[in-house]
Amino acid sequence: MLLSRLNNRLGRACVLALALTALAAPALAAEAAKTAKAPAKTAVLLVTFGSSHAGALDQIKRIEPEVKAAHPGVEVAWAYTSEKVRQILAQRGEKLDSPPEALAKLQAQGVKRIVVQSLHVIPGAEFHDLAREAQAFARQGKDLRVAMGWPLVSDTNDLQALARIMLQAATPGRQPDQALVWVGHGTHHPAGVAYPALAFALAQVDPRAYLGTVEGYPSFDDVRGQLQAAGVKAVKLMPLLTVLGEHSKQDIAGDDADSWKSRLTAAGFTVTTDLTPVAGYSGARDLWLGHLAKAMQELQTEKSGQAKPAFKAK
Ligand code: CO
Numbered sequence: 680m681l682l683s684r685l686n687n688r689l690g691r692a693c694v695l696a697l698a699l700t701a702l703a704a705p706a707l708a709a710e711a712a713k714t715a716k717a718p719a720k721t722a723v724l725l726v727t728f729g730s731s732h733a734g735a736l737d738q739i740k741r742i743e744p745e746v747k748a749a750h751p752g753v754e755v756a757w758a759y760t761s762e763k764v765r766q767i768l769a770q771r772g773e774k775l776d777s778p779p780e781a782l783a784k785l786q787a788q789g790v791k792r793i794v795v796q797s798l799h800v801i802p803g804a805e806f807h808d809l810a811r812e813a814q815a816f817a818r819q820g821k822d823l824r825v826a827m828g829w830p831l832v833s834d835t836n837d838l839q840a841l842a843r844i845m846l847q848a849a850t851p852g853r854q855p856d857q858a859l860v861w862v863g864h865g866t867h868h869p870a871g872v873a874y875p876a877l878a879f880a881l882a883q884v885d886p887r888a889y890l891g892t893v894e895g896y897p898s899f900d901d902v903r904g905q906l907q908a909a910g911v912k913a914v915k916l917m918p919l920l921t922v923l924g925e926h927s928k929q930d931i932a933g934d935d936a937d938s939w940k941s942r943l944t945a946a947g948f949t950v951t952t953d954l955t956p957v958a959g960y961s962g963a964r965d966l967w968l969g970h971l972a973k974a975m976q977e978l979q980t981e982k983s984g985q986a987k988p989a990f991k992a993k
Contacts, residue, residue: 719791719822721978722754723971724781726809727798729759730924731767739798739921739958742967746796749968750975754790756781760805778809782816786823794974796828798921798967800957803868806830828974831921831957831966832873842880844962846888849917852953858887858911860902862931862939863919865895877919887911890919891939893930899939903946913949916940923956 723746727739746755758781759765765775776784778795785793795813797806810827817825832841849859861881863874875897878890887909891902906914916939918927931939932952943950957963 719824720754720789721750721752721792721975722756722785722790722794723750723975724756724758724778724785724793724795725798726758726760726778726781726795727921728805729761729764729768729775730922731764732922732924732928735922735924735956738923738956742798742958742964745964745968746971749972754785754788756785758782760799760809778812779816782813782825786816786820791820791822792824792978794826794828794971794978796967796971796974797830798958799830800863800919800921801832801866801870801873802830803866803870806870807868824978826974826978828967828971830970831963832877833970835876837966838873838877838880839883840966841877841963842884842888844960844966845881845919845957846884847962848955848960849888849915849953852951853915854913854951857913857915857951858889858906858909859885859917860906860914860939860943861888861890861917861919862926863890863892864926865892867895871895893926899942903943906943906948907946911948914943914951916943916950916952918954918956920956921958923954927954927956 725742725746727736730736743755743757747753757776758778759775760778762777765777768775782793782795793813795809797809799805806829813825813827817823832838845861846859853859859881863877865871865874871892874890874892874895878897881888881890889902889905891897891899916931918931920926929935929938932954933940935941936945940950940952
């Protein structure tokens, strides 16, 4: 931490000195430029799954000015992990970068230090694929340093913090008799254990708060069973997804008979929905920003964190 601050100060001092010298005497400035070591360019690559729905990324895009405010002077770029989403948008003439494409562009711009910040919810398949791509990229250049920023829920502190953030976000507009039900994505990846863990953390903050998943465990039937056992009559239904896309609009709140809303209604519950994606919770963005700050620190100190995927080209 101290080392990184020192480096930052030295870097700024160099830039300032060069600027002043340049005003005074161009020849001297050229001489100084030869000897002064320019600070390595640093970038943050923000990586999300993506969505082809209009406005789906509005909430997650709010993190960009927050990143810039927290790390002044750092370049910010975006990449999207979903190949399907990138293909759909390409057909509409909208070109989005995959993580390797975005990393290559940053390298071409002379960026040497990059934090790859995952904006996924759990460290599942998308995150691990991204980490592998970042590692492969870091091996390409001797002078490249790449650190990974963890997804939203990456340890038990995150679980507890996110549970409080979720409860706070759900409070406005909650009717007194309403139980809260969030629906996450779900996965067969080992990191899917984060969902029942988060459900436990939620129940500790509010016993009438539940979490299920679209494609994994806990399932719809698990949550319905819990609601029935608790004698719940009314439910506020919300997504636990980074962006507002297909899963929220169809699988959770859609009018088709197989959506969560329709099935809960058919089971006798009174249901209201709030489709604000988790990226719309300022506290959730703060959690991601905290992970980014840690990765930035790992990037700037000599010893990269061993347990975390911080990559340095050998
Ligand atoms: Co999906």
